[in-house]
Amino acid sequence: MIxxxxxxxxxxxxxxxxxxxGETRVVHAVRDLSFRVAPGEFVGYLGPNGAGKSTTIKMLTGILAPTTGRIEVAGLDPSRRRTTLARxxxxxxxxxxxxxxxLxxxxxxxxxxxLYKVDREVFRKRLAELCDVLDLGGFLDxxxxxxxxxxxxxxxIAAALLHDPAVLVLDEPTIGLDVVSKSAVRDFLRDLNAERGTTVLLTTHDLGDIERLCRRVMLIDHGTLAxxxxxxxxxxxxxxxxxxEDVVTRLYTRRLPL
Structure with missing residues (x-):
């Protein structure tokens, strides 16, 4: 899938x-990065600040084009087919x-x-399902x-899923949430992956998310996969x-000599 x-x-x-x-300097945010994510995987993508996580996410979603190399998401080149990929x-x-x-x-x-040209009846059914599992009914208005x-x-999260995407990219989805809200979001994402087979790539500094949701973990440091x-x-x-949390902290501290 990726x-x-x-x-x-x-x-x-x-x-x-x-x-x-003036002075010109070239910064390499990502270097020779290669990986695959299969359909239905739930993968954590970790790294210290400045490691290249956000740059990777922006390339996967078509916001940035890679300087070198090749990317495909759901069979599409993100930077060249950004509108189609968004669906x-x-x-x-x-x-x-x-x-x-x-609003x-x-x-x-x-x-x-x-925006996504979702059929009215499909939208109604999908929204009702999302309102139920995410408990949105009390504040829709x-x-x-x-x-x-x-x-x-x-x-x-509901907005990102209304068009039933095959891939879900999450960047700090539980940041700042209280314990109850965080647990509800985690449960929903786990069920979404298990029941619908949605491929999920999660980047977060909350390692509790990784422990509870991810089977596979990738660590990036200085723009390379460690x-x-x-x-x-x-x-x-x-x-x-x-x-x-202790393992990742130790690895960050000694700069990921894996």
């Missing part, structure tokens, strides 16, 4: 030095909403239906700006540790 082959992404930064002089993937950014701030939540969903963070996050395996294999890299 294929990444030898992908690199560079940025050219220009700094002014004085009135007439096959769902994206949730925990720090940014895709909902209309001043009631249900009106945002209606606009999304028109509220403007998005009046929702709590937990309510907004559930709304964003680890790709099961959670059990990751735990085995640091003997004696009993939590994934």
């Amino acid at each position: 294929e990444v082959d030898g992908v690199g992404r560079s940025f050219t930064l220009r700094h002014r030095r004085g009135l007439l002089r 096959r993937i769902g994206v949730v950014f925990g720090q940014r909403t895709t909902l209309w701030w001043d 009631p939540l249900k009106d945002s969903f209606t606009l999304i239906r028109h 509220k403007p998005v700006r009046q929702l709590s963070l937990g309510q907004r996050m559930r709304g964003d 680890f790709d395996g099961t959670v059990e294999e990751l735990m085995a890299t640091v003997p004696g540790e009993t939590s994934i």
